[in-house]
Amino acid sequence: DVQMTQSLSYLAASPGESVSISCKASKSISNYLAWYQQKPGEAYKLLIYSGSTLQSGTPSRFSGSGSGTDFTLTIRSLEPEDFGLYYCQQYYEKPYTFGAGTKLELK
Amino acid sequence: EVQLQESGPGLVKPSQSLSLTCSVTGYSITSNYWGWIRKFPGNKMEWMGYISYSGSTSYNPSLKSRISITRDTSKNQFFLQLNSVTTEDTATYYCARSRAFPDFWGPGTMVTVSS
Numbered sequence: 001d002v003q004m005t006q007s008l009s010y011l012a013a014s015p016g017e018s019v020s021i022s023c024k025a026s027k028s029i030s031n032y033l034a035w036y037q038q039k040p041g042e043a044y045k046l047l048i049y050s051g052s053t054l055q056s057g058t059p060s061r062f063s064g065s066g067s068g069t070d071f072t073l074t075i076r077s078l079e080p081e082d083f084g085l086y087y088c089q090q091y092y093e094k095p096y097t098f099g100a101g102t103k104l105e106l107k
Numbered sequence: 108e109v110q111l112q113e114s115g116p117g118l119v120k121p122s123q124s125l126s127l128t129c130s131v132t133g134y135s136i137t138s139n140y141w142g143w144i145r146k147f148p149g150n151k152m153e154w155m156g157y158i159s160y161s162g163s164t165s166y167n168p169s170l171k172s173r174i175s176i177t178r179d180t181s182k183n184q185f186f187l188q189l190n191s192v193t194t195e196d197t198a199t200y201y202c203a204r205s206r207a208f209p210d211f212w213g214p215g216t217m218v219t220v221s222s
Binding site: 032034036042043044045046049055085087089091094095096097098100101 | 150151152153154165167168169201203207208209210211212213214215
């Protein structure tokens, strides 16, 4: 199985700051990568797919980059509603696998 | 808008079967793909499998001998059955519209496996 590594379990930041969350695949997955956000009491939200394509409704302050094995989710100028749990997922091959998640917390 | 809602027992005994229902509104399950994902305590997530618009299925090999995903198109519902559960199957179970990357998720239902 493709192992997905999110090196940071926690990340603390303040509103207005920019942050980057990394995700590394154990083998090349081209750009078959999605990012999700989960907030308490809310359903998971697909933010980005194909590594960098914003899902409809995702604010433009979110961006995704990377290809191959290394990927980054960047949130520019954090808003209060951006704090939560972020996961990456590869869909290059089955079984599709997820990273362990990065919790973005308010500093 | 597509909405999904999981339902089923919150407590299952070891060695028994876990059965969950996903009710879909706003979209027909005879289109697209419909899957199950679970999140274990500690936040690890696992893709379990999906059923397609035609009824074909694909499962995570780690579960292949225990899992079954079926559907009832007349009720616009699809189902998860996981057999011979152990305490390691304790998780929050999510249904989603998904072939590769879920774009609509249910809120999740927590299932505890305990005697």
